[in-house]
Amino acid sequence: MLTAYYNGEIVYAQQAANKNVYLCPACMQQVILRKGNLKIPHFAHMKNSDCINQQDGETNEHLNGKQQMIEFINPHPAKLEVYLKEINQRPDILMGNLAIEFQCSPIGVKRLTQRINGYQDMKMRSLWILGSNYRKKFCSTSMNKFFYYIKGWGFCMFFWNTHNHDLEMRFNCQFVNSKLRYQKMFFYTWDEFIHKLKFPPKNLSYGHNIDNLLKELTNIRNKIFYHDKFALKLQNLCYSKGHDIAAAPLVCHFQNCTTPVVGRKYLYWKILILNYLDNDLQVEQLYKKSIELLKISESYPLIKNVDKFKRQAFSDFLADLCKRGYIIIKENNIYVKKYPAWFHDYYQKIQYIIMKV
Known part of the structure; x- marks a missing residue:
């Protein structure tokens, strides 16, 4: 302390x-x-x-970081380690009704959620800033619990660098062809941070990259080879329909960006949807049926209404299927005009993609 x-x-x-x-x-x-x-x-x-x-x-990083953040916030009033008796919690820094936590040590989703809810019970917001060990694990799914969603900036996460005394914001975090991509911005004062948040960047889109697409396809094939349980389960479903998971239609790759909520499972989800596509299904039935097997994590305690991001990804893919003439949606009922063509196998698909490029 x-x-x-x-x-x-x-x-x-x-x-x-x-x-x-x-x-x-x-x-x-x-x-x-x-x-x-x-x-x-x-x-x-x-x-x-x-x-x-x-x-x-406490590590030296944690002790130093808290002291540096007080200087970062200056001249705004802030206090170190104020004990909140009502919820039995002690934020690293208390700035008005904002609790700032500099998290360096491991913390589980359950405990993190309890602490976030504790601050909410006090009508307070909480800002979780992460240390160097978490920065190294940034692309891991275990980091999902620290994501924020900020309008105009997309999915964000915050890190403190005790060597440079700066706040790093990783924003526009999206999975593109199953690989996490992001942008970075650094702040050296609290006023600079708050000011910049008011002016989000105009273009947050990521383009198509043939190399990333080929890597994504190779990754699926490798998961089957190494007997990944989820990939094998989906492959068996594809087999039952007469398909090969690695030979899925190209339409599965056109909508190549998604939020961390869906993440690396987006391609699997689109393949699932095509396997379940049928005239007898309503939109909501298809959503529930496809997502039941997917089992997307709900571990986002800092984000309200996580389900809306899953539904948006689902709607985007259906909209693309409509645009390309595969389906029609009327009164929430799905009508299949034609089924997307599957490739014979992985090699035929790769050859076709390379020739088209």
Whole structure:
């Protein structure tokens, strides 16, 4: 901790003296002032402390980052490690009704959701800024829980760099041909950050890339070869219809961008939809039937109404099928004009794509 109580007032570790007795703001137990060469001055609980908000063992990155963020926010008023008794939580920084958390250590979806909901119960917003270990895992699905959605900026995530003292915003995060792409912007003051958010970039689209398409196809084939459970399940469904998953129609690749909510499963989803396509289905029936097997993660505690992004991706693909003359939708009923042509196998599909390019 960077703060503690002394004589009923909050004291910063940098200004604290070793001779005084300090108390934890949460549990009011005595804490120890540590001033060494490896970490910046901080307070630590005594051994075997039962404080629920105990954060002993904080990394130097976490301690430094919190102090740097206070300087980043200046001259706006902000406080370090304010204990909120009503929800038994202590945000790293409290700025009005905004709780700022600098997350460096691992945290599960359940615990993260509890903390986010705690702030919401207090009518507060929370901004989760991530450390270096999370930056290394950015493309992992385990990072989905930290995504925000900001109108005009798309799906975003935030990182703090303790070496450069800057806030990094990764925005316009989209999966293009099953690969995560994003743009970056850096901020050096809070005012700069807030000002830039008011003016989102005009063009957030990603174009088609033949190399990425070929890699996507190769990836599907490799998943079958290495017996990926989900890919095999879908391949068996394709076989039952007389198709090969790696030989899916080209229409599956025209809508090549999607949000992290659907992510790498977008191509699988489109293949599923084509397998289920039938005159006897309504739009909602097709949506539920196709998404049941897909099992898309719901782990987005910082985003409201995640389902709308899944429905949008579904609607975009159906709209493309309509545009290309494969189906007609009337009163939410699907009418198939012609079924998209499947290739004989993976090699025929690859050859066709290369020849067309």
